[in-house]
Amino acid sequence: MKAKYYIADVFAEEKNGGNQLAVVFPKHELSDEEMQAIALEFHFSETTFVTGMKDDAYAVRIFTPAVEVPFAGHPTLGTAAVIAREYGLDSQTPIKLSLKAGVIPVTMSAGDGVLWMKQNQPDFGARYDIKTIAEKFGMYMNDFHPAYPPAVVSTGIPFLMIPLGGADALRHSQAVFSTGSGRVTKDMENPFYCFLPPEHPYGGTAAARLFAPQFGIAEDPATGSAAGCMGAYLTHYGPDKTIDIKILQGAEVNRPSVLYVKTTKTGEKFEVLVGGKVVFFSEGHVLS
Incomplete structure (x- = not known):
């Protein structure tokens, strides 16, 4: 087997930032086991496989080092950028990806190089009181933001959204939600998205960290x-029905990242847009 691949930095403002992604173009059909083994070898957060066309969309499968997932944000954005490069598509041509979670369109805004994906309608799951989460994970009540509840939100993957009240709480979140804390196990249902809400209900700059032992x-x-889930969460639980935010993530693991989110709620419907830049790093071939 010989398959071309690209490595790209997604949600990166410059090279060596953002979230690394491997995008593989198999020449022949691969088994689930083969794709999982390749993803483990790359050992990025996700590796994608462009397996062909499905109607007018590119069929794509997404694997973490441990499992296949139906949707993930940086693989969707990054794979669309790589497809445009591989097939010489015009930057203004919308690209549709057919994922297990559904068809996701990706477009590029003119001038600034930001790619945007429109995420699925959010699903709002369990909502928890602060005391319950604080006791479960050994946190203090004042670690949490008083205006927002911990809650599960999904636009394809459910996350436990944990709004925190200050930079110290976000800084110490790794000690709470890493597998070494003694309070987190790989069989817990949802990844943990810890974040500082933006300074204004309608927008501004937020900060976030994501811990996902379930996915390796x-x-x-x-x-x-998760950024899309934050946008939906803020318009659902907050006072404003339209928000425009920038999320900073990844500095703690030396991969500074910037994500842009625009969300509008009209009645019971949401429009969730997540954007970022993609920087190409390398290309090569997977050998058998």
């Missing part, structure tokens, strides 16, 4: 799927 990811440098 100790800490993710940039999490587009």
